[in-house]
Amino acid sequence: MCDKHLHDEMGDDHMSANLETPLRADAFELSAEEKVEKIEADFRNIMETLGLDLTDDSLKGTPKRVAKMFVKEIFGGLLPERKPGMSTFENKYNYNQMLVEKDIVVYSTCEHHFLPIVGRAHVGYISKGKVIGLSKMNRIVEYYAKRPQVQERLTMQIVKAMQDALGTDDVACIIDAKHLCVNSRGIKDIESSTVTAEFGGAFKESEQLRKEFISYIGMKTPFNV
Numbered sequence: 190m191c192d193k194h195l196h197d198e199m200g201d202d203h204m205s206a207n208l209e210t211p212l213r214a215d216a217f218e219l220s221a222e223e224k225v226e227k228i229e230a231d232f233r234n235i236m237e238t239l240g241l242d243l244t245d246d247s248l249k250g251t252p253k254r255v256a257k258m259f260v261k262e263i264f265g266g267l268l269p270e271r272k273p274g275m276s277t278f279e280n281k282y283n284y285n286q287m288l289v290e291k292d293i294v295v296y297s298t299c300e301h302h303f304l305p306i307v308g309r310a311h312v313g314y315i316s317k318g319k320v321i322g323l324s325k326m327n328r329i330v331e332y333y334a335k336r337p338q339v340q341e342r343l344t345m346q347i348v349k350a351m352q353d354a355l356g357t358d359d360v361a362c363i364i365d366a367k368h369l370c371v372n373s374r375g376i377k378d379i380e381s382s383t384v385t386a387e388f389g390g391a392f393k394e395s396e397q398l399r400k401e402f403i404s405y406i407g408m409k410t411p412f413n414v
């Protein structure tokens with residue numbers, strides 16, 4: 190994907206390239222409907238290769254169902270038009286403490302195994318003149334979660350989007366999530382979860398601010414899965 194396109198997609202002109210979800214230059218040449226049709230055929234092929242009987246009543250709708258779910262639901266955040274509007278307002282009341290949106294539910298998909306990542310994100314910022322609609326923080330988490338992901342990139346993409354919307358570097362995000370590729374297969378460690386953190390601006394500089402942020406979120410265990 191060319192730099193221009195990457196920047197358009199992220200709405201950002203100083204993003205370092207390695208923050209981007211790896212997409213090909215022709216990623217948006219097919220329409221969503223065309224992608225559903227193609228994936229339906231691909232998934233039918235996978236099921237047939239596994240020896241499944243696609244005439245079975247319960248299985249026959251699965252290829253279409255999976256295709257729709259991939260394109261429109263669990264990977265819907267690959268579509269740039271799904272990026273939420275990040276409404277901001279003037280900080281007229283001069284609220285100058287930290288604001289934390291905590292326990293934002295995260296459902297994402299591990300890009301190595303295409304298995305679920307389930308957990309919570311906590312997002313905080315300190316206003317430099319703009320405040321953001323609360324729900325927009327939940328929405329931006331959802332948008333980037335709805336892609337094939339690694340948790341590190343997801344955490345950083347959320348912080349970058351918030352920094353761009355708010356015009357400040359003073360943004361933090363912590364995600365605590367379970368990866369079913371670790372919990373349900375492979376090493377099968379049902380207890381472990383993964384914590385990632387990205388601290389920008391004042392959060393990076395001040396241990397006191399990081400501690401305050403962490404004290405507000407009072408880390409909980411991610412969902413039992």
Ligand SMILES: Nc1nc2c(ncn2[C@@H]2O[C@H](COP(=O)(O)OP(=O)(O)OP(=O)(O)O)[C@@H](O)[C@H]2O)c(=O)[nH]1
Binds near residue numbers: 299300340341374
């Ligand atoms: N850094 C990082 N790794 C992840 C994430 N999600 C899954 N992984 C890891 O990606 C790795 C892929 O390793 P491979 O050795 O190629 O895959 P594998 O043979 O299925 O490995 P096992 O999971 O150990 O059975 C695994 O160690 C996963 O735990 C993530 O969000 N971030």
Ligand SMILES: [Zn+2]
Binds near residue numbers: 299302368
């Ligand atoms: Zn995985």
